[in-house]
């Protein structure tokens with residue numbers, strides 16, 4: 001190809017051209033094999049080239065691929081919504097289908113606002129969020145995102161949503177130790193609500209485990225119980241952004257289940273279509289739907305391709321595949337095995353500062369000095385070096401940001417397809433060791 005007409009993430013980068021994928025592996029047109037240890041962008045949850053999903057897609061395509069949601073419903077979309085209601089905790093019984101995670105969080109924001117309008121409280125419109133977070137790239141979703149790097153170009157357009165600190169125990173914003181911290185980071189939300197005024201706040205949004213903005217930052221045991229109690233005390237809805245963590249990634253259908261809470265709204269995406277089709281969802285509890293059902297009966301949102309039969313059939317097939325093969329049940333054991341193997345690398349590579357996460361969503365933060373937790377100077381591009389070196393040896397990793405400001409530190413996410421085998425986990429660790437050896441040599 002003499003020139004490209006496609007706008008790719010880095011304009012000057014030479015991207016390999018993909019040929020095909022099978023299981024946890026991807027092959028480019030030169031025949032090079034990559035172990036997909038990131039599931040793309042934490043998306044290909046059941047691996048590549050799964051026949052059943054392609055067949056479900058074809059079966060639906062032979063009937064009809066698209067109908068407009070204001071004109072028809074479809075068996076695929078109805079069945080998918082029912083199956084999600086039955087597989088998720090509590091009364092998260094309603095699904096609104098969209099096409100991307102950003103649309104899902106933005107729809108959650110709008111439904112939360114509408115809920116209060118229909119209850120006669122139209123002043124409750126603000127959605128608060130945490131720093132070191134990412135909820136999507138559209139202007140509403142970016143407004144909620146505490147990701148300085150992704151916000152900076154658009155700050156004048158953004159409503160100012162992030163207010164509270166992340167539950168980032170490795171770099172506690174309050175300089176406390178997890179055992180004796182008293183959950184100050186959670187309690188900060190109570191102060192923020194009181195300062196801003198609960199009468200103006202519709203909801204609080206958070207990723208159960210912070211993804212790319214922090215490298216799988218995982219809050220301690222009681223964090224979400226306290227957050228949920230604070231939200232309930234002030235009549236504020238809790239929105240869990242499970243775009244990255246949902247659909248089994250952490251060993252439960254929703255990551256919130258680890259903390260024993262049921263959010264008022266949930267956003268799903270990524271693993272829902274597992275990369276086979278663009279589909280995402282906003283889940284809504286009965287309590288949140290109630291005033292809308294009694295009131296206007298219309299949710300003022302939606303996209304042309306929302307709930308299209310083609311994507312719905314794919315997500316339904318993914319959910320059936322997860323169930324039939326007990327995929328989610330096995331995630332915890334696989335994740336523990338992978339995490340323990342990675343922890344053993346800490347002695348070989350002292351620049352591994354922290355290893356965190358749940359199930360098969362594992363974050364690794366790199367530091368210049370493991371004792372002081374001092375980050376590397378950003379100009380050293382440690383994250384970029386690790387990701388590039390890994391790609392060179394045939395291993396795909398997901399870059400993340402880290403550090404108190406969400407941009408000065410280095411982290412990666414390891415999140416292979418949930419279907420990865422023990423032998424493939426061992427290969428992943430071998431390839432990762434080889435990449436880190438080369439990065440260590442470069443840094444010396």
Ligand code: PLP
Pocket residue numbers: 041099100101102103105134135136137207211212241242243244269270
């Ligand atoms: N929310 C979270 C937690 C995410 O990780 C992402 C994407 O990385 C999004 C929302 C946005 O999803 P999408 O890129 O599909 O719009």
